[in-house]
Amino acid sequence: MVLETVGQRPVIxxxxxxxLVHLDGxxxxxxxxxxEPDEMRSRWLALDVVRRFERGHLGFDDxxxxxxxAFEIDMPVDxxxxxxxxxxxxxxxRAYDIVANVSxxxxxxxxxxxxxxxxxxxxxxxxxxxxFHHVFASHEIQHVKPxxxxxxxxxxxxxxxxxxxxxLDDSHDNVEAARASGWNAHLVQGTRMLEAKLTELRVI
Numbered sequence: 491m492v493l494e495t496v497g498q499r500p501v502i503x504x505x506x507x508x509x510l511v512h513l514d515g516x517x518x519x520x521x522x523x524x525x526e527p528d529e530m531r532s533r534w535l536a537l538d539v540v541r542r543f544e545r546g547h548l549g550f551d552d553x554x555x556x557x558x559x560a561f562e563i564d565m566p567v568d569x570x571x572x573x574x575x576x577x578x579x580x581x582x583x584r585a586y587d588i589v590a591n592v593s594x595x596x597x598x599x600x601x602x603x604x605x606x607x608x609x610x611x612x613x614x615x616x617x618x619x620x621x622f623h624h625v626f627a628s629h630e631i632q633h634v635k636p637x638x639x640x641x642x643x644x645x646x647x648x649x650x651x652x653x654x655x656x657x658l659d660d661s662h663d664n665v666e667a668a669r670a671s672g673w674n675a676h677l678v679q680g681t682r683m684l685e686a687k688l689t690e691l692r693v694i
Contacts, residue, residue, distance in 0.1 A: 500654045500674070502592050502693060503644065504622070505635075506602040507578070508660030509684055510585040511612055515577045523561045533560070535663070544603045546629035553605075571607070578611040581618065582681040589621045591694050599624035601644055601657070603634050624648060635659070636667030645671075656691060658684055 507513030516527040525533070534540055539556030542548040554567045554574070563570075592598055600619070604612065604627050613619035613627070626644055633640035645652050652672030659665050660679045668675035676691075678684045688694045 499596050500656045500693075501597045501599060501648060501650050502688075503599045503601050503655055503657045503673075504589065504684075505657075505659035505661070505664065506600050506604070506612060506618060507608075508680070509582075509658055509678055510589070510600075510681065511581050511616065511618060512579045513577055513608065513612075514579075515574070518573060518577075519561070522563050522565070525561070541634055544605050544628045544634045545632050546606070547632070550605075550607060575607050575611065578608045578616070581616060584681050584685070585618075586621060588681060588685055588688070588694070592688065593621070593623065596693065597624070597648070598622045599626060599644065599648070601626040601635065601640065603628045605629050635661070635664040638667065638671050641668055641671040641673060656693065658687065 504510060516530055519525045519530040520527075523530070537556065537560055539548060539553050539560070543550070543553035550571060551567050554570045558565055558567075558570060589598060598621075600622050606629055609627050609629065619625045624647070626647075628634045628640065631640070631643050633643050641652070645655065653674070655673045657665070657668045657673045657675040658678045659668065659675065660677065662677060665675040665677045676687050678687050685694070
């Protein structure tokens with residue numbers, strides 16, 4: 491469904507991991523905890539230490555100890571830090587070109603659950619933060635998806651009505667929560683689906 495606006499253009503808000511950038515520890519969890527991706531993601535998102543870490547309310551060492559204990563993995567914290575840092579690897583094909591194309595005619599932003607380890611890689615090494623007009627990283631704004639406060643923070647900061655936000659995310663929970671907040675949210679995984687959805691919405 492194409493979003494209709496009256497004298498205004500929608501704001502396009504992108505998730506980063508899973509939409510624009512490879513961000514995945516599922517193979518590591520399969521090897522070390524014998525967990526398949528769906529179970530791993532479900533248990534990961536349910537952990538309080540993960541949510542606190544991605545809000546910027548918990549240091550890495552406490553986060554790591556909580557994760558290793560929860561998943562019953564015997565590994566030193568320093569070794570886990572080195573592994574964890576590799577989960578943010580590279581952009582998907584055409585990721586930059588797609589965002590640059592959208593940014594020519596719309597205000598763009600990213601809203602991502604991230605942390606003090608991954609964000610310096612994604613924003614610094616990969617330069618992804620510079621692709622957008624506005625950046626909302628969970629550990630900096632101290633709100634995580636799918637909590638409604640994260641979506642409210644974006645609309646209040648940008649001064650935009652929720653109905654004028656098009657949101658692209660790879661998580662069913664995040665998409666449903668964004669819709670409950672009045673956003674026009676869509677599930678996409680990777681840049682092929684992203685480009686197809688943006689074309690369908692006549693954003694590009």
